[in-house]
Amino acid sequence: MQSSLKSVIAATGILLFASAAWAQDTVKVGVSEPLTGAFAASGNYVTQGAQLAADAINKSGGVLGKKLELIVEDNKSNPTEAVDTAERLIVKDKVPVLMGAWSSTLTLAVMPKLEEYKVPLLVETSSSGKITTSGNPYIFRISPTSEMEATAFAPLAKSLGIKKANFLVTNNDFGKGSMQEFTKMLKGQGVDIGAQETMEPDATDLSAQLAKIKAAGGDTLFVTTDVAQLTLILKQAKDQQITMRIITTGGSVAPDQLIDQAGDAANGSYHLVFFTPWFPDAVKNPDVAQNFTAAWKDKKYNVGGLTEGFRGWDGIYTIAAAINGAGKTEPEAIREALWKVKVKGVNGDISFIKQGPSGKESGQNVPSVYLVKIEGGKVVKQ
Amino acid sequence: MDLWKPQPVGRLPRFRQSLSRKSCVLDQLLQHCLNALVLGGTYALLGIGLTLIFGIMRVVNFTHGELYSFGAYMMFMFVMLLHLDFFLSLVLAMLLGIALGAAIEFLLLRKLRGADIDTTMLVMIGAWIAMQNLEQLVWSGVAKSIKTPFPSSPLVMGALSVSWNRLFVLAVALGLILCTYALVNRTRLGRAMRATFQDPDTAALMGVDIGTIYMSTFALGSGLAAAAGALLGPIFVVTPTMGDLASLKAFAIVILGGLGNIVGATIGGFILAFIEELGAGYISSGYRDAMGFLLIIAILLVRPTGLFSRKERIG
Missing domain, CATH: 3.40.50.2300 (Response regulator)
Structure with missing residues (x-):
C-alpha cells in the first residue's frame, strides 16, 4: 500500500514537472472571441486570422525563440461569458496578454478584470469611444473609434x-x-x-x-x-x-x-x-496584405471573411512585436512594450497614441478607413 | 385591448401640414399592420404547437425552439447542400420534425410519464441545451442563408409593399393552423386527444391508447415548430441560437392565449405581433421585445389564466 502510494506521488510529480516543462515551451496568448451567438460569423473570422498570424510567426522562428500558442475561448457573444473567459485565461492558463473581445459591450465588460489582474488587452474590433477614454491603462486598441x-x-x-x-x-x-x-x-x-x-x-x-x-x-x-x-x-x-x-x-x-x-x-x-482586399494596390502595406490574403486563401477560408479576419492577424502581430520588445513574458513588461511597437499591419502602420485621463491613458492606434460600394454584385472603389 | 392600439401622441398631422403628410402617416400605419399580420402568422404557428403539447401532456417543452431551428437547418441542408426543390424541402423538413418529435417522446418523455412536472422540465432543459450544442457542433455558429424561388422584388400596393416570400409564409402558416384546428376538432384522433386532455385516466378506461396520443401530440407540436423554422429560415438567417427568442415568444403566446387553447394561441400570436410592431413603430424600437412581455404581465395581473382560457376539470 505504502509503495503504491509512493509511486502515485512520484507519477504525479513527473506529470507536474512534465507539464511545467511543456508550459515553458510556448508563449501563450489568450484570445476571447464570440465563436457562437449573435456575432459568431465575425468572431470566427477574427480567430482564423489570429491563428494564421500565429502560424506565420512560428514558421519564421516564433517569439523569444519559443512557439506562440493561442488559447482561444468562446465568449458566446455574451458579456457575462466574456468576463468569465478573460478570468479563466488569466488565472487558469496564466496568459500574460489577451486579445479580444470583438464587440464593444463585450470588451467593456472585460475591462475591470484587466485592472484587477494587471494584464493588457489588445482590442482588435470594438469601436465605442468609452473603451479608450475611461482611463484603463491596460487597453491597447488597433481598430478605429467611432x-x-x-x-x-x-x-x-x-x-x-x-x-x-x-x-x-x-x-x-x-x-x-x-x-x-x-x-x-x-x-x-x-x-x-x-x-x-x-x-x-x-x-x-x-x-x-x-x-x-x-x-x-x-x-x-x-x-x-x-x-x-x-x-x-x-x-x-x-x-x-x-x-x-x-x-x-x-x-x-x-x-x-x-x-x-x-x-x-x-x-x-x-x-x-478598414481593409480592401479587392484593391491590393490601395492599401498601405501591399506586401503584408498579400501575405495575409495568400495565407487565408491557402486555408480555403471564406473570402468574405477577409475584411474581418485581418483584425486577428494585425492583433497577433502587434502582440508578438510587444512580447519581443519586452524580452520576457510578463504582463507589465508587455504593457510597457506595447507603447513602443511599430508594426506593419494589413490595415496600415500600427502604433499607439495616448487617449483618456492623464496618468491612466489607454493606447489607441490611428488606422486607415476606406469607403467601398457594392454595384452589380461587385465591390467597387468609392 | 386599448393597450396595443397605436399611440399617435405627437405624430398626428397638424392642421397646417399638407394632405400628403397625412396620407404618409396613414401609409406608415398600414405598413406596420401589414408587417404585423405576416409576423403574427408565424408566431401563431409556434404558439399552437407548444400549447397542444402543454395542454394534453402537461409537459413544459423547452425543446420547442430547438425543433424550430432544426426545421430551419433541414431546410438549409435540403435546399442549399442537396439542391432539392424548395417546396419539397419544406415538406421534408416538417416530416423530419415530426419524426424527431416522436423520437424525443419515445426516448425521454415516455419513461417520465407520471413523474412530476419539475422533473420533466429539468429533463427538457437538458435536452434543449444538448440539442443546441449539437447543432453548433454540426453546423458551426456562423449564420447560414437559404435561397428562395420567389421574385426578389416585392409585391407593391400603392405605398405599401410586402415580399412574396412573406405572403407565402403567411398563407402556409394559416393553412397549417386550420389543418391543426380541424385535426383536433373534427377527427377521431382529435377526439381522443381532447378526451385525454380532459381526463387521461377516464380516456384510457374508454379504450383510448394514451401512449399513442402522447406520441402523436408531441410529434404534431414538434412538426409545427419545425415547419415554422423551415418557413422563416429563408426569410431570416439560420443560426443555432435562433430558437431561443422564438421559444420565449412561443411561451408568451401560450400564456397569453391560455394553456392548451388553439384558438387562444392563434389570436395570442397575432396580438403579440401587433404589439411589437406598433410599439416599435410608435413608442420605442429599442424596447420592441420588452413591450410584448410587459403587456403579458399586465394581462396576467387581470386574468391569471390567460385571455382565452376555458374552465378546466380538476381531478
Whole structure:
C-alpha cells in the first residue's frame, strides 16, 4: 500500500514537472472571441486570422525563440461569458496578454478584470469611444473609434450629397456610440437628422423600424451592426421599397458575404471598411496584405471573411512585436512594450497614441478607413 | 385591448401640414399592420404547437425552439447542400420534425410519464441545451442563408409593399393552423386527444391508447415548430441560437392565449405581433421585445389564466 502510494506521488510529480516543462515551451496568448451567438460569423473570422498570424510567426522562428500558442475561448457573444473567459485565461492558463473581445459591450465588460489582474488587452474590433477614454491603462486598441470613422467620413457627406440622414443601429455601446458620433459629425456638415432607430443585436424582424424610417424620409440611412443582421436589413429594406442610400459603419460588414447572402438587395449599398482586399494596390502595406490574403486563401477560408479576419492577424502581430520588445513574458513588461511597437499591419502602420485621463491613458492606434460600394454584385472603389 | 392600439401622441398631422403628410402617416400605419399580420402568422404557428403539447401532456417543452431551428437547418441542408426543390424541402423538413418529435417522446418523455412536472422540465432543459450544442457542433455558429424561388422584388400596393416570400409564409402558416384546428376538432384522433386532455385516466378506461396520443401530440407540436423554422429560415438567417427568442415568444403566446387553447394561441400570436410592431413603430424600437412581455404581465395581473382560457376539470 505504502509503495503504491509512493509511486502515485512520484507519477504525479513527473506529470507536474512534465507539464511545467511543456508550459515553458510556448508563449501563450489568450484570445476571447464570440465563436457562437449573435456575432459568431465575425468572431470566427477574427480567430482564423489570429491563428494564421500565429502560424506565420512560428514558421519564421516564433517569439523569444519559443512557439506562440493561442488559447482561444468562446465568449458566446455574451458579456457575462466574456468576463468569465478573460478570468479563466488569466488565472487558469496564466496568459500574460489577451486579445479580444470583438464587440464593444463585450470588451467593456472585460475591462475591470484587466485592472484587477494587471494584464493588457489588445482590442482588435470594438469601436465605442468609452473603451479608450475611461482611463484603463491596460487597453491597447488597433481598430478605429467611432469618432475617427466619423471624422474620416466627414468630407464625403458633401460629395455624396447627403441632405437628410436616418439611423438604424444595434441597441448597445457599438451601435449607439457610432450613432452619436456620426450624428454630431453630420450636423456639423449641415445635414438634417431624421429617424434614429435601435434594434436588439439578435433581432431578426426589423420591419417596424424600417417602416418608421421610410416614413421619416431622407436620402441616406446609416446602419451599424454586424454582417448577419445587416443581411436581414438589406433584404427587408428592399421588401419595403426603401430607396435611400444605405451606408454601414463599424467595418464589420464583409461585403463579399453580403453579396452572397443578400443578393440583389446588397446592390447600391456603401460600406466603411478598414481593409480592401479587392484593391491590393490601395492599401498601405501591399506586401503584408498579400501575405495575409495568400495565407487565408491557402486555408480555403471564406473570402468574405477577409475584411474581418485581418483584425486577428494585425492583433497577433502587434502582440508578438510587444512580447519581443519586452524580452520576457510578463504582463507589465508587455504593457510597457506595447507603447513602443511599430508594426506593419494589413490595415496600415500600427502604433499607439495616448487617449483618456492623464496618468491612466489607454493606447489607441490611428488606422486607415476606406469607403467601398457594392454595384452589380461587385465591390467597387468609392 | 386599448393597450396595443397605436399611440399617435405627437405624430398626428397638424392642421397646417399638407394632405400628403397625412396620407404618409396613414401609409406608415398600414405598413406596420401589414408587417404585423405576416409576423403574427408565424408566431401563431409556434404558439399552437407548444400549447397542444402543454395542454394534453402537461409537459413544459423547452425543446420547442430547438425543433424550430432544426426545421430551419433541414431546410438549409435540403435546399442549399442537396439542391432539392424548395417546396419539397419544406415538406421534408416538417416530416423530419415530426419524426424527431416522436423520437424525443419515445426516448425521454415516455419513461417520465407520471413523474412530476419539475422533473420533466429539468429533463427538457437538458435536452434543449444538448440539442443546441449539437447543432453548433454540426453546423458551426456562423449564420447560414437559404435561397428562395420567389421574385426578389416585392409585391407593391400603392405605398405599401410586402415580399412574396412573406405572403407565402403567411398563407402556409394559416393553412397549417386550420389543418391543426380541424385535426383536433373534427377527427377521431382529435377526439381522443381532447378526451385525454380532459381526463387521461377516464380516456384510457374508454379504450383510448394514451401512449399513442402522447406520441402523436408531441410529434404534431414538434412538426409545427419545425415547419415554422423551415418557413422563416429563408426569410431570416439560420443560426443555432435562433430558437431561443422564438421559444420565449412561443411561451408568451401560450400564456397569453391560455394553456392548451388553439384558438387562444392563434389570436395570442397575432396580438403579440401587433404589439411589437406598433410599439416599435410608435413608442420605442429599442424596447420592441420588452413591450410584448410587459403587456403579458399586465394581462396576467387581470386574468391569471390567460385571455382565452376555458374552465378546466380538476381531478
